[in-house]
Amino acid sequence: MPARPIRVKLKNELGISTSLPAGEQCFHLYGEGADLLITCPGPEPGLCARHTGKANRVFLLRVPEIDGQMPGSWHSAIPPEWHDVTLAQARDLLPGMRVLHYTPASRLFPSIFAPLLARLRPLPQTPPAKSLWLPGPENTLIIPELVHAAKDLGYTSRLLPANLAQQELCRLLDQERPGLFLSVNFHGLDPYGENQALLQAAGVPIAVWCVDNPLHLLTNQKNQLWKNLPLFVTDDWFVEPLCALGADARHLPLAASRRFFPPGPPCPTGEDLTFVGRSAFPDRDRFFAACRVPRELAEEAARLPGREAHFGWWRAKLPDHALWPGNEVRVLGLGAETASAAWRQACLAALAKETDLTIVGDEHWQTLLPGAKILPPVDYYAGLAEIYRRASFSLNLTSLLLPHGLTQRHFDVWACGGFLLTDxxxxxxxxxxELARAVTFASPSEAAKLLRSLAADPGEKEELRRAWQEHIVAEHDYSARLRIILAASL
Incomplete structure (x- = not known):
């Protein structure tokens, strides 16, 4: 009868208790050379014997975070002839020898093993190119704007898949060393930091720009390495909690693109109002599948006026929910998203009774607002600017997932010649x-009153529109934003 496998549990770098898989299938041998470095012998050090017999010298990486959690029997099973080395010494040994790696360790302590294994690749010999690598899904927002901003700054761009495979990244790094790897919403950076480690080992600067709720995005990061990157967020509310987690967080708002939203003729002088937007958080049910909001808090949030039940309010009400690691933060997000949907629907329903309202969006709006005038979605890059220009007023309702947030409407509408009313x-x-106060409202009734007041004075409205457009075009374009990212990253 075969021996029963050894079951060892330890806490990984995120503090989560995990069982160590056992068996020869857990090991992978890298590289060539007379000497052998064992990164981690796993729960059964004796399984390394088949690889150590022909080695001139055997080095064992000592990882205090692992060694301190292993039983005495494990320590006794390590052969005395193995040479102990520290992490710094192991890094100096690579490349140049064979490496025996216990592969589950990469998921347990990615911040230790991802950078170490990345050193197995030879360092690039070519100088960095003046190029920008941009991973992301097809047809994603922000990426086309950044491509054109990069061109304005003299950079070429390479678009990469959102789920960038490690092998593909290695192939690309063999061809070119980019000037910057810019990840929007952590696209191109895997959960365990392997791509980040490969890029950093090759001397490639990396920056992350979170244009959605960054704490939601972080639920997919299972490593500590992301804290080493400049992390730009469009909502400054998140800077403090992210820095408390150890991040290098910086505020960088969205902007406008002159290419996709060029100045056009001024919008009409009527009282019609247009809202462009989705009826729900994308992929909402899957993202919040395991979340439950306390009923009493949901009821309290429903009684709050305006935007008060935003993500920050939920954070204050549920302070024991960890912001990271793990998915507890999604409970806060579900509360804020539910309140946001209610605020959006209440505003649109009230304004539909006060003015000629058109909603440009998905068909689910027909269910939420029966009888409302609904038009189908338009292509963001091809038809949206014309929608804004044809509306006497465009409406913005900011998601409560972003306590201090702004949306693309805050920039796009003004840039192309439209007029924005915003919560x-x-x-x-x-x-x-003086510009902000003239176009903001705290309730649907305020919005309707503001619309009627501005419509009654076309001269004042046009003066405001022109001032807003001049300000946005002069101060808030994507080339300026990219310049800030480059200065912080290079």
Whole structure:
């Protein structure tokens, strides 16, 4: 009868208790050379024997985070002739010898093993190119804007898949060393930091720009390495909690693209109002599948006016929910998203009774707002600017997932010649306050009153529209944003 496998449990780098898989299938041999480095012998050190017999010398990486959790029997099973080395010494040994790696260790302590294994690749000999690598899904927003911004700054761009395979990244690094790897929403960076480690070993600067709720995005990161990167967020509310987690977080708002939203003729002088947007959080049910919001808090949030039940309010009400690691933060997000949907629907329903409202979006709006005028979605890059220009007023309702957030509407509408009415959010402080106060509202009734007042004075409205457009075009374009990212990353 075969021996029963050894069951060893330890806490990984995120503090989660995990059982160590056993068996020869857990080992992988890399490289060539007379000497052998064992990164981790796993729960059964004796399984390394088939690889150590022909080695001139055997080095064992000592990892205190692992060694301190292993039983005495494990320590006794390590052959005395193996030479102990520290992580710094192991790095100096690579490349140049064979490496025996216990592969589950890469999931347990990715911040240790991903950078170490990345050193198995020879260092690039070519100087960095003036190029920008941009991973992301097809037809994603922001990426085309950044491509054109890069061109304005003299950079070429290479578009990469959102789920960038490690093998493909290695192939690309053999061809070129880019000037910057810019990840929007962590696209191109795998959960265990392997791509990040490969890029950093090759001397490639990396930056991340979170244009959605960054704490939601972080639920997919299972390593500590992301804390070493400049992390730009479009909502400054998140800077403090992210820095408390150890991040290098910096505020960088969205912007406008002159290529896709060029100045056009001024919008009409009527009282019609257009809202462009989705009826729900994309992939909402899957993302929040395991989340449950306390009923009493949901009821309290429903009684709050305006944007008060935003993500920050939920954070204050549920302070014991970890922001990272893990998925507990999604409970806060579900509360904020539910309140956001209610706020959006209440505003649109009230405004539909007050003015000529058109909603451009998905067909589910017909269910939420029966009888409302609904038009099908338009292509963001081909038809949206014309929608904004033809509307006497465009409406913005900011998601409560972003306590201080701004949306693309805050930039796009003004840039192309439209006129924006927006709910009041602290994010508006980046704009001249005399302009911000003139177009913001705290309730649907305020929005309707503001619309009628501006429509009754076309001259004042046009003066405001022109001032907003001049400000956005001069101060808030994607070339300026990319310049900030480059300066912080290079």
């Amino acid at each position: 009041d959010t602290p994010g508006m402080k980046i704009f001249p306050q």
